Amino acid sequence: MEPKAKSKVLDFDLFKRLMTFVVPYKRTFIFVLAAAVLLSGFSTLSPYLLKVTIDDYITLRDYDGMLTLIMLMGLALILEVVFQFMFIFYANWLGQHVILDLRNTLYKHMLEFKMAYFDTSAVGRLVTRVVSDIETISGIFSQGLFMIIADLLKMLVVMIVMCSVSWELSAIVFAVLPLVLFATRKFQKAMKHAFDEVRSQVANLNSFVQERISGMRIVQLFGREKIEADSFRQINNKHRKAWLRTVWYNSIFFPIAELSTSITIGMLVWFGGLNVIAGSSGMTLGIIFLFIQLSQMLFRPLRQIADKFNTIQMGMVAVRRVMALLDTDETIEDNGTLQDVSLSGAVSFDEVHFSYKSEEPVLRGVSFTMEPGETVAVVGPTGAGKSTLINILSRFYEIDAGTVSLDGVPIQKYERAWMRKQVGVVLQDVFLFADSIYNNITLWDRSISEEDVIAAAKKIGVHGFISSLPDGYNFNVKERGGMLSTGQRQLIAFLRAYMIKPKILVLDEATSSIDTHAEQLIQKATKEITKGKTSLVIAHRLATVHQADKIIVLEKGMIVEVGTHKELLQKENGHYKNLYEVQFLSPVKAL
Numbered sequence: 001m002e003p004k005a006k007s008k009v010l011d012f013d014l015f016k017r018l019m020t021f022v023v024p025y026k027r028t029f030i031f032v033l034a035a036a037v038l039l040s041g042f043s044t045l046s047p048y049l050l051k052v053t054i055d056d057y058i059t060l061r062d063y064d065g066m067l068t069l070i071m072l073m074g075l076a077l078i079l080e081v082v083f084q085f086m087f088i089f090y091a092n093w094l095g096q097h098v099i100l101d102l103r104n105t106l107y108k109h110m111l112e113f114k115m116a117y118f119d120t121s122a123v124g125r126l127v128t129r130v131v132s133d134i135e136t137i138s139g140i141f142s143q144g145l146f147m148i149i150a151d152l153l154k155m156l157v158v159m160i161v162m163c164s165v166s167w168e169l170s171a172i173v174f175a176v177l178p179l180v181l182f183a184t185r186k187f188q189k190a191m192k193h194a195f196d197e198v199r200s201q202v203a204n205l206n207s208f209v210q211e212r213i214s215g216m217r218i219v220q221l222f223g224r225e226k227i228e229a230d231s232f233r234q235i236n237n238k239h240r241k242a243w244l245r246t247v248w249y250n251s252i253f254f255p256i257a258e259l260s261t262s263i264t265i266g267m268l269v270w271f272g273g274l275n276v277i278a279g280s281s282g283m284t285l286g287i288i289f290l291f292i293q294l295s296q297m298l299f300r301p302l303r304q305i306a307d308k309f310n311t312i313q314m315g316m317v318a319v320r321r322v323m324a325l326l327d328t329d330e331t332i333e334d335n336g337t338l339q340d341v342s343l344s345g346a347v348s349f350d351e352v353h354f355s356y357k358s359e360e361p362v363l364r365g366v367s368f369t370m371e372p373g374e375t376v377a378v379v380g381p382t383g384a385g386k387s388t389l390i391n392i393l394s395r396f397y398e399i400d401a402g403t404v405s406l407d408g409v410p411i412q413k414y415e416r417a418w419m420r421k422q423v424g425v426v427l428q429d430v431f432l433f434a435d436s437i438y439n440n441i442t443l444w445d446r447s448i449s450e451e452d453v454i455a456a457a458k459k460i461g462v463h464g465f466i467s468s469l470p471d472g473y474n475f476n477v478k479e480r481g482g483m484l485s486t487g488q489r490q491l492i493a494f495l496r497a498y499m500i501k502p503k504i505l506v507l508d509e510a511t512s513s514i515d516t517h518a519e520q521l522i523q524k525a526t527k528e529i530t531k532g533k534t535s536l537v538i539a540h541r542l543a544t545v546h547q548a549d550k551i552i553v554l555e556k557g558m559i560v561e562v563g564t565h566k567e568l569l570q571k572e573n574g575h576y577k578n579l580y581e582v583q584f585l586s587p588v589k590a591l
Helices: 012-019 023-058 063-111 115-120 123-165 167-214 216-221 225-277 285-326 386-393 416-421 437-442 450-460 463-467 486-499 516-529 565-569 575-584 586-590
Strands: 347-357 360-370 375-379 401-406 423-426 504-508 534-538 550-555 558-563
Touching: 012 285, 023 063, 023 123, 023 285, 063 123, 063 285, 123 167, 123 285, 167 216, 167 225, 167 285, 216 225, 225 285, 347 386, 360 386, 360 401, 360 550, 360 558, 375 386, 386 504, 386 534, 416 423, 423 486, 437 450, 437 486, 450 463, 450 486, 450 516, 486 516, 550 565, 550 575, 558 565, 558 575, 565 575
Parallel strands: 375 534, 375 550, 423 504, 504 534
Antiparallel strands: 347 360, 347 401, 550 558
C-alpha cells in the first residue's frame, strides 16, 4: 500500500533520516554550503559596484576611476562564475553519491524479503521505488536544498544592502514582499498535494505497463488488446490530470510573481525619479539602478525558491515511499550460526503446519524422513501442497508449526545463505536472466570457469545441445530465456543446480509440455545429478517416479500414503493407485 501523504510541507523526521546518507560526504556538504555563502556575496557585489560607478565616477566624468571600478566588477563576476561552477558541480556530485548509497541500501534490503512479500506486491511499483523515486530524491540536493539555501542567503544580503542604502526605497520593496510570500506559501501547499498524486499515478502506470508486457501472450491469446488499451487510456488520463494540476498552479503563481516584480520596479522608478528631479540629497541615479537590480534579485529567488521547493516536495514524496519500503519488515530471521559443517543429507519434516494466508492451511501436520542418498518422490493432485515443500525446505517461507531438520538440526540454526547452497533446486518454471548461458549457469560466480561448466555439462549429458547453439555457452538467451524451449531451459536449470554441488536436490519435475528428446535428456540428467544425493522429486507424471526409494502421496495438505511404487499399486482403492490408473489406464478404457 502507498504511504499516506502528510499535511506538513516538509517532514523534518524524514529529512533527518535522509541526511544520514550525507554523513559520509560531510566535507563536500560543508564545501557546498561555503560556496553558497560566497556566491551570495559576489552576486550582490556587482550591482553595488555599478551604483558606485554611476554616482562617483560616471556622473563626475572620472574615466580612470570608472575603469578601475569596471575591472573590479569584472573580477567579482569571474569569482561569481567560479563559485557558481563549484556550487552546481559539487551539489550534483553529492546528490548522485547519496542516491547511489540509498539505492544500494534499498536493493540490499529488498533482497532479504521473504517470498510472501513479492507474492502480494506489484513488480512495477517496486521498480518505481528503486529507480524512479530514488532518482527524484537526487533533485533535493542538486536542484532543491542547496539552491534554496543559496537563494535565501542572497536575499538576506540583498535586504541588508537595501536597508543600509535607502530605507524609503526598501519600504516600497518590502511592502510588496508579503504578497509574494503569501502566494509562494499557498503555491507550495497546493503543489505538495499535486505531486503526491503525480507520484502515485506514475507508480500505477509503471505497475500496469510492466504487468501487461510480462503477460502479453495472455493478452493477445484472449483478444484483450482493445480492453487493455482502454484500461491504459484511463490510467494514463489520470496521470495527465495529475500533471495538469501542477501546470495549473504554476500558471497562476508565476504570472502573479512576475507582476509583483514589475509593479515594484515601476514604483521604485516613480518614487526615486521624483526625488532625483526634486534634488533630494539622499537619492541618486546609482541608487535607483541599484534598487532595480536588487529588487529583481530579491523577487527572482522567491520565484525560484517556490520552484525549487517543488523539487524538494517531489523528492520528499519519493523519500517517504523509499523509507516506507526500507521500514518494511518482511525478512525471514537469519539467526543461524552453523555453517561449513559436513552434511550427510538427512532431511526430516516433523508435524509441519503451514499456510500462505491465515486460516487457509496448506500443510496439515506433514511428517516424513529422507535418509542420506535416498530419492523420495512426492505426488498428489494440484493444490495438495507439493511445491510448498520446496518453499519450506529453501526457507522462502517460515512454517507455522513443527520442525524441518537437516542432519537432525532445525534449519533455522544454520546460516541461511550457506544452508541454501546445500539445497540445489530445479523449479518447474525455470527463470533465466537476459544473459549468456554460461552466466545463467554460474550466476556470475567467477570462481567457476567455463571449462568446469563444460565438464559438468558433458557429465550430465547437456553439452551437445548447448554446443549446437550459436556462440555455444556465450549464447544470449534474452529475457526470461525466451530464445530457448521449455525443455532447454530446464536442462540449463539442472546444470545450474549441479554446479553448486549440493548435498540435497529438490526437483520440481515438469516434463508434460516438452518433446520426447528433451524428456530423455532431462531423465538422463536427473539420473546423473541425483547419484549419491538426497533427492526430493515433486512428480507431476507418475512414469518418472518408478525408481524412487519412497513415494509420498499428498492430498489436501496431508500425507495419505507412503511406500514404493509396487507397494502402493497393491493397495486396493489406494490414492496412488487411483492416480496411476487415471494417467495410464483411463485412455485404454476409453478406446
